Amino acid sequence: MGAFLDKPKTEKYNSHGEGNGVHFGLSSMQGWRVEMEDAHTAVPELPAPGMSDWSFFAVYDGHAGSKVAHYCSKHLLEHILGASLATTPAGSDSSPSEPPAPVPPTVDAMKAGIRTGFLKIDEHMRSFSDLRNGMDRSGSTAVGVLMSPEHFFFINCGDSRAVLYRDSHVCFSTLDHKPCNPRERERIQNAGGSVMIQRVNGSLAVSRALGDYDYKCVDGKGPTEQLVSPEPAVFEMVRAPEQDQFVVLACDGIWDVMSNEELCEFVKSRLEVCDDLETICNEVVDTCLHKGSRDNMSVVLVCLPNAPKVSEEAVRKDAELNKYLESRVEEMLSRPAEDGFPDLVTVIRNLSTDNNLPTLPPGGGLASKRSVIEAVYNRLNPYKEEDGTGADSECHW
Structure with a gap:
């Protein structure tokens, strides 16, 4: 297993x-x-x-x-x-002096x-x-x-x-x-x-x-x-x-x-x-x-040649989403909580219920923005403790 x-x-x-x-x-x-x-x-x-x-x-x-x-x-x-x-025969040869071209x-x-x-x-x-x-x-x-x-x-x-x-x-x-x-x-x-x-x-x-x-x-x-x-x-x-x-x-x-x-x-x-x-x-x-x-x-x-290309509008919307997530994390961490500084799982759970959250990447959802969220969290975390990725097992993305 x-x-x-x-x-x-x-x-x-x-x-x-x-x-x-x-x-x-x-x-x-x-x-x-x-x-x-x-x-x-x-x-x-x-x-x-x-x-x-x-x-x-x-x-x-x-x-x-x-x-x-x-x-x-x-x-x-x-x-x-x-x-x-x-099992593939060689190609026909128009000139007897040259080997047949590979096919x-x-x-x-x-x-x-x-x-x-x-x-x-x-x-x-x-x-x-x-x-x-x-x-x-x-x-x-x-x-x-x-x-x-x-x-x-x-x-x-x-x-x-x-x-x-x-x-x-x-x-x-x-x-x-x-x-x-x-x-x-x-x-x-x-x-x-x-x-x-x-x-x-x-x-x-x-x-x-x-x-x-x-x-x-x-x-x-x-x-x-x-x-x-x-x-x-x-x-x-x-x-x-x-x-x-x-x-x-x-x-x-x-x-x-x-x-x-x-x-x-x-x-x-x-x-x-x-x-x-x-x-x-x-x-x-x-x-x-x-x-x-x-x-x-x-x-x-x-x-392949017809793959999607970078779009200015998509880049702008992605940047706006990142900025919104950063500001929301900063806001959550700036508010004093009765039970102390919130852990990362709590922050993510709060974000997942945010009705004003801009459209997330299809298929990826909030999980695809973990690095953005974590970067702000680690920057503002006064305890600087190891986050422990094991917390992900408790977090429903």
């Missing part, structure tokens, strides 16, 4: 980049977990012949350790490309290559001595998007999730692989397992994953027929350059506290006030922490 710290680790890993007309930012935070088990991949320009105008982004949510997640973040793409390009995979070859790549990396990792002898029992979900100039290939194995925001609404979302899903439950039961408390054999919360070899040793069953399957779901979509705005990939530490629509509306609202994608991703993980997420958190934001 996972153990927890006394207070969350809020240091973040960040990165950003661009290529092939897309910009990306990412952020990951350990949070309340005793270990950081997430990993990610961001390759805006693929290094494969004939595929330099393709991009790949992914998030891996490890469990029972980080080994599988970290290995996949470094090597899953090469397994996918190896399988995809192996990118067809849609069908790419979809087959993704599936084969997952099965191959899962088989390959099984040979690692510590995974083979049970000294390491780790596993990992994987969610990603492979982008060609014409298509999206959304890839999912487990309960991390990818969403596409198109024409100002959630156009597509991958489906989580949970043991209680009828198709997943049937496979688990056919392999001699059971689903209890919505977990495989009452233990594992996902029904598809890489690694997790304790659940992949049923004699007479193929790799996709085991209690836990490494087979990804692959969804191909034609890109719509005039409507496509952004893609979000995130682990369940994000989705546990925000719906698809909430997260996308929050990202859209932040893109209208800030063009720094790392900052926006940091705001996402901070907001999810303050909304009560107890898991590791990782998010990758991929902005």
